[in-house]
Every structure is written in structure tokens, then in C-alpha cells.
Amino acid sequence: MLIKLLSERYQVVQVLSQGMFCKTYMAEDTHLPNRPTCVVKHFLPSSEVPIPGEIRRRLFNRETQALQKLGDYDLVPHLLTYFEDDQEFYLVQQFIEGHTLSTELQPGYCWSQSKVIQLLQEVLEILHFVHSHGLIHRDVxxxxxxxxxxxxxxxxxxxxxxxxxxxxxVKHKKNIVPIEQSTIAIGTPGYMPSEQQRGRPRPNSDIYALGMIAIQALTGVHPTQLPENRKTGEIVWQHLANVNVELAAVINKMVCYHFQDRYKSAQEVLAALLPHINHQDVTLLSTFLSQNILSAYHSNAASHSAISAPLLEKQTSIPETSIIPKKSPLLVGLVIGVVSGLILMVVSYWSLQIISPEPNTQNSLPTPKGINH
Structure with a gap:
């Protein structure tokens, strides 16, 4: 732990991680009440990493500008401040309390399809936001x-x-021709597609990386250990997973070897995923509610008061594992329709069979001839 305060303000508590270019600390802000926790990212000096100072400065400026662009978006760390001290560069970011997905993706442990779809939904929404601001993450x-x-x-x-x-x-014979700019190949083996290894990343390079994470979750196998088709370069994985054809098709298109064959944007992936999500959600939810309503009816049909509470309780206790899209009015309407229909069916049947009024002897119909009481 460093004894010296960084920028005469930030007291390092522990080292969180160290990568190729930087070291990350958990620190306390000594200038604020209660000394709130923050994260300080220290771009390593040339004495520790053989990288020219101008490249380190460029990486520092690029990340600073990117975080400033993303502003106060809730699903990326907020940039609090940044500074330079004796030709060393520091970023101060919001501290995120939690754990990384690495702790959840254990070898041999396979996620359910619903959990993988939830993962894809959440991260695709973040990637859409990042890409819409003209940025490629490059290390998903x-x-x-x-x-x-x-x-x-x-x-x-x-x-x-x-x-x-x-x-x-560049101008070429009165035409403007876009020329791709090559860059240093940065990324992580297994999650980095071929074009990124050549120094030409695209937005759907991030989509490839997310698709590989989904495959890892479904198979319990790290991407570097998955086989590939020698002729096409495509990843071979479906035989290792319990996955339906629709979801597998979406993921396969996310991780196509050639970037031209992949989805072009996070929005395209979400659009391809949404019909599958809707179908699964409505089926699961209607089955769940039907089972619970019928169970409540058979066990409590003798008493109005006995049936009401369990019925309402079971209807509202939808499992957290169900993946209901947050911004899907169509799905919400379908779910409401299913719930309303089932409730109406049970209530109507209950009204006819259980709480029908006692016979009124004064207004009862005359007994047909030939029938004895």
C-alpha cells in the first residue's frame, strides 16, 4: 500500500488489479466527508513498462475522453477526475461494488438459457450506448x-x-473514399476476433466478444479451449450445450469468423433476440400462472377467504429468473392479457360452482310430476 497521497488527496487502500499498461487501486478520497471509496487507475510509468511516454499519454487521453463522452450513463463507471503527476497519469473513477462475471463462469458449470439471454440483453444495451457515442470497447x-x-x-x-x-x-479522382485506419492489436485471446487481431476493430468486434462469453456460459468451456472448423474458422460448440436452435442461430451469427457475416450493430442482435425472448417469456409465465392458479383453486375451493390470499400471492410471485424485457410494451400487454384471462376464468368458475346462493324455498320452481322428494 502506498503511504503517499496521490495528488495530495487519494489514499490507496489496496491494489485491485494490474494489466499490461496500468495498475488499479482502491482508494479513499480524503477531501470529502466519510472518505468515500473510489478507484484510481494508474498508467504505469516507462520505468516499469517499456512503452514510450507519448503512447502512454495517448492511451490516457483516449480513455479520459471516452469516459467524458459517456457522461453519467449508469452502466459504466463515472469519471470523477484525472490528473498528471511527475509524468505519470491517473484516472479517478466511481467505485462499483460487486463482482466480475469471471467468478460466475466456472469451468464445467453451464448457465441456463434464460440467464444467458438476460446477459445478452443487458450487455447489448450497454454496447449500443457505447457504439452510438462513436466508441469501440475492444476488451469485452x-x-x-x-x-x-x-x-x-x-x-x-x-x-x-x-x-x-x-x-x-481521402480524395481519389473527385470521389471521397473511406480508408480504414490500422491500430495496435489490443484484446484478450478467445474473445478477440480476427479483424481485431489485425488491428482493424469494428463495433461488431465487441459483439463477437459478447457472443463468445455467451458460448462460455452455455458450455462451461473457456473460448480458447473450444474447437473450430478448420475450413471455415467457425467455433464448434453446440454439441457441448443444451441450447435451442433459435438461440444458437443468434449466437452463431454474433461470432462469425468474418465480420461481414455478423450482425452490424447491437440493435440488430437485440431485434433478432426479441421474438425468441417474447415467445419464451409468455410460454413460461402462462404455464407458471396456470399451474399455481389451478393448485390454489383445488386446495381452497371450499372457502372464498381461503382461496383469495394464496391466489393473489402466487400470481404476484413471479420468479426472478424469468426474463421480461424492460422496454417491451407488446410483451407487457401479452402478459397482462394472459393473467387477466386466467383470473377471469377461475373467478367465473368459482362463482358458479362454489358460492352459488342457497336455494330459496319461497321462490323455488314447482316440482315436476313423477319426482318424489
Whole structure:
């Protein structure tokens, strides 16, 4: 632990991680009441890492500008401040309380399809936001996705490899021709697609990385240990997973070897995923409610008061594992329709069979001839 305060303000508590270019500390802000926790990212000096100072400064400026661009978006760490001290560079970021997906993706442990779809939904929404601001993350991997403790949401961290989506425009015979700019190959083996290894990342390079995380979750196998088709370069994985054809097709398109064959944007993936999510959600939810309502009816049909409470309780206790899209009015309408229909059916039947009024002897119909009481 460092004794010296960074920028005469930040007291380092512990080292969180160390990568190729930087070291990350947990620190306390001594200038604020209660000394709140923050994260300080220290771009390593040239004495520790053989990287020229101008490249270190460029990486520092690029990450700073990227975090400033993303502003106060809730699912990436907020940039609090940044500073330079004796030709060393520091970023101060919001501390995210939680754990990374690396702790959840254990070898041999396979996630359910519903949990994988939830993962894809959440991270695709973040990638859409990042890409819409002209940025490629370039290092989407389990250790850079955190599950935040207070609300269980996923947060994308570590924008140290971020790169702007840029094309260089040059004039060629009165036409403007876009020329791709090559860059240093940065990424993590197993999650980095071929074009990124060549130094030409695209937004759907991040989509490839997320698709590989989904395959890892479904199979329990690290991407570097998965076989591939020698002729096409495509990952071979479906025989290792319990996955339906629709979801497998979406993931396979996310991780196509050639970027031209992949989805072009996070929005395209979400659009392809949404019909499958809706079908699964409505089926699961209607089955769950039907089973619980019928169970409540058979066990409590003798008493109105006995049936009401369990019925309402079971209807509202929808499992957390069900993946209901947050912004899908169609799905909400379908779910409401299913619930309302089932409730109406049970209430109507109960009204006819259980609480029908006692016969009124004064107004009863005359007994037909030939029938004896």
C-alpha cells in the first residue's frame, strides 16, 4: 500500500488489479466527508513498462475522453477526475461494488438459457450506448463485466483499450473514399476476433466478444479451449450445450469468423433476440400462472377467504429468473392479457360452482310430476 497521497488527496487502500499498461487501486478520497471509496487507475510509468511516454499519454487521453463522452450513463463507471503527476497519469473513477462475471463462469458449470439471454440483453444495451457515442470497447470479457450488488445489474468497466470509430477520408479522382485506419492489436485471446487481431476493430468486434462469453456460459468451456472448423474458422460448440436452435442461430451469427457475416450493430442482435425472448417469456409465465392458479383453486375451493390470499400471492410471485424485457410494451400487454384471462376464468368458475346462493324455498320452481322428494 502506498503511504503517499496521490495528488495530495487519494489514499490507496489496496491494489485491485494490474494489466499490461496500468495498475488499479482502491482508494479513499480524503477531501470529502466519510472518505468515500473510489478507484484510481494508474498508467504505469516507462520505468516499469517499456512503452514510450507519448503512447502512454495517448492511451490516457483516449480513455479520459471516452469516459467524458459517456457522461453519467449508469452502466459504466463515472469519471470523477484525472490528473498528471511527475509524468505519470491517473484516472479517478466511481467505485462499483460487486463482482466480475469471471467468478460466475466456472469451468464445467453451464448457465441456463434464460440467464444467458438476460446477459445478452443487458450487455447489448450497454454496447449500443457505447457504439452510438462513436466508441469501440475492444476488451469485452468476463473480468470487464461486473455484477453490481445493490441492483444486480451488469456494468461494463475498463475502457483502457477503447478506440474511436474513425475512417480517414481521402480524395481519389473527385470521389471521397473511406480508408480504414490500422491500430495496435489490443484484446484478450478467445474473445478477440480476427479483424481485431489485425488491428482493424469494428463495433461488431465487441459483439463477437459478447457472443463468445455467451458460448462460455452455455458450455462451461473457456473460448480458447473450444474447437473450430478448420475450413471455415467457425467455433464448434453446440454439441457441448443444451441450447435451442433459435438461440444458437443468434449466437452463431454474433461470432462469425468474418465480420461481414455478423450482425452490424447491437440493435440488430437485440431485434433478432426479441421474438425468441417474447415467445419464451409468455410460454413460461402462462404455464407458471396456470399451474399455481389451478393448485390454489383445488386446495381452497371450499372457502372464498381461503382461496383469495394464496391466489393473489402466487400470481404476484413471479420468479426472478424469468426474463421480461424492460422496454417491451407488446410483451407487457401479452402478459397482462394472459393473467387477466386466467383470473377471469377461475373467478367465473368459482362463482358458479362454489358460492352459488342457497336455494330459496319461497321462490323455488314447482316440482315436476313423477319426482318424489
Amino acid at each position: 470479457k468476463p473480468s470487464n463485466i461486473m455484477r453490481r450488488i445493490p441492483d444486480n445489474r451488469l456494468v461494463l468497466i475498463d475502457f483502457g483499450a477503447v478506440k474511436p470509430i474513425l475512417t480517414q477520408l
